[in-house]
Amino acid sequence: MNNFRIIWLLLAASIITFPQANEIRIGIIGLDTSHVTAFTRILNDSSAKDHIPGAKVVAAVKDSSPDIKASYSRVEKFTAELTGKWGVKLYPNVKELCKQVDAIMIENVDGRPHLKHAFNVIKSGKPLYIDKPLAGTFADCKKIYHLAKQHKVPIFSSSSLRFSKSTLAARAGKHGKVLHCETFSPAHIEPHHPDLFWYGIHGVESLFTVMGPGCISVQRGTTKDGKIKVTGKWKDGRVGIFRESNGYGGTAKCETGEYQVGTYDGYAPLVKEIIKFFISGKSPVDDRETLEIYAFMNAADESKSANGKEIFLNLDWK
Numbered sequence: 001m002n003n004f005r006i007i008w009l010l011l012a013a014s015i016i017t018f019p020q021a022n023e024i025r026i027g028i029i030g031l032d033t034s035h036v037t038a039f040t041r042i043l044n045d046s047s048a049k050d051h052i053p054g055a056k057v058v059a060a061v062k063d064s065s066p067d068i069k070a071s072y073s074r075v076e077k078f079t080a081e082l083t084g085k086w087g088v089k090l091y092p093n094v095k096e097l098c099k100q101v102d103a104i105m106i107e108n109v110d111g112r113p114h115l116k117h118a119f120n121v122i123k124s125g126k127p128l129y130i131d132k133p134l135a136g137t138f139a140d141c142k143k144i145y146h147l148a149k150q151h152k153v154p155i156f157s158s159s160s161l162r163f164s165k166s167t168l169a170a171r172a173g174k175h176g177k178v179l180h181c182e183t184f185s186p187a188h189i190e191p192h193h194p195d196l197f198w199y200g201i202h203g204v205e206s207l208f209t210v211m212g213p214g215c216i217s218v219q220r221g222t223t224k225d226g227k228i229k230v231t232g233k234w235k236d237g238r239v240g241i242f243r244e245s246n247g248y249g250g251t252a253k254c255e256t257g258e259y260q261v262g263t264y265d266g267y268a269p270l271v272k273e274i275i276k277f278f279i280s281g282k283s284p285v286d287d288r289e290t291l292e293i294y295a296f297m298n299a300a301d302e303s304k305s306a307n308g309k310e311i312f313l314n315l316d317w318k
Helices: 001-016 034-044 075-085 096-100 116-125 138-153 163-173 202-212 267-282 287-305
Strands: 026-027 056-063 104-106 127-132 155-156 178-185 214-223 228-234 240-244 248-254 257-260
Touching: 026 034, 026 096, 026 267, 034 056, 034 075, 034 267, 056 075, 056 096, 096 116, 104 116, 116 127, 116 138, 116 202, 127 267, 138 155, 138 287, 155 267, 163 178, 163 202, 163 257, 178 202, 202 240, 202 248, 202 287, 214 287, 228 287
Parallel strands: 026 056, 026 104, 104 127, 127 155, 178 240
Antiparallel strands: 178 248, 214 228, 228 240, 248 257
């Protein structure tokens, strides 16, 4: 009886800890955000209603930032859940982590270490998803994509808001051509990052998903109640606006009417796209569009510094 119980326990542990032979083994870098536990649950819990099959999180590098409270105050809690509940194994550095997995997610809530981590992952040749913010500066964003292109390593970065059903419907032309769009999201500011990199990225990602690339200038102002308002002009004459607000949403004016966009549909749609990306090696978002999003947010800070002056984007990137 005791032998039977030992065998049963060993089998149960193997089910929890190890992926199936055909599943992608994912490694996570940075355990200081709720995304790590949410993504891991979606992938590792086959009983979950929003479960996405095909991959499991099996390994991680802890990593956090000592000068950002949202990082250092939460990393222990999230690390304990990953290791204790999901059997994720910790490794001391990115180089060792890459040897144990098939694909990597950089999840640090702080964008500043992303370039350093991306460099090490790209050298390993493993496909790489980088959570928002892509990096701590626009210059680092460009460096990451340059490195990935140079080493021919697939890379993908996006907010979960991109994959809202209503937002994707507008992008796909379901309502005819998009003539104008306004989106909103919270825009909490973290002083080590450009203002919109930290949280405004969600609403800006929705805006670009609906409008598509092609923004040529940015002008920042404020709403009547003192919140951030950023107006972008597109090369075809259209205008798109991001506003700081509570919650997530927006409106797209299309050829057939006005439609709601920018809603939050949970993390599962994003996780599904990440796994498809790891399998295919093809990002669902063009590199240049992602860089244009960060150029827009960076230009919003430049406009703020110039007392609301219109800032023209340099779209001639190599």
